[in-house]
């Protein structure tokens with residue numbers, strides 16, 4: 001079974017998860033925003049929180065939306081303002097996930113993300129969901145992913 005991890009990361013937690021999955025035979029595609037978020041973390045949180053709140057689809061760089069060869073698609077997003085990070089809204093609008101085994105890995109400060117979870121239950125009712133609390137700081141959080149590691 002071929003597996004692909006598509007993810008976004010602003011402060012490195014998603015990259016940490018990606019490294020782990022790469023070591024476990026996942027192919028990796030990182031999503032890059034066309035425009036960088038403000039350098040200051042404070043303004044980054046304000047901007048990102050706002051964009052996530054309005055379900056904005058950010059412009060992203062050269063995204064390869066062809067996932068035909070994969071059986072399993074894992075989508076990684078930070079939680080912004082309780083929701084998916086806005087670049088992931090773009091990804092979700094482009095991907096054809098019909099017939100795929102879909103998993104979401106959501107990383108956040110609290111280990112929660114109620115609005116993202118609500119959206120997944122509605123739009124991807126079959127998908128598995130894992131919440132990780134700041135995995136870069138808490139590497140044990142990766143153990144939650146043991147079910148998707150072959």
Ligand SMILES: Cc1cc2nc3c(=O)[nH]c(=O)nc-3n(C[C@H](O)[C@H](O)[C@H](O)COP(=O)(O)O)c2cc1C
Nearest residue numbers: 009010011012013014045048078081082108109110
């Ligand atoms: C714009 C923004 C909004 C955030 N909103 C939330 C939130 O609503 N709830 C939460 O628990 N953490 C929130 N966080 C914290 C991040 O979800 C958390 O640090 C995550 O691990 C970041 O992933 P990354 O390092 O891959 O970007 C927010 C961070 C940013 C930058």
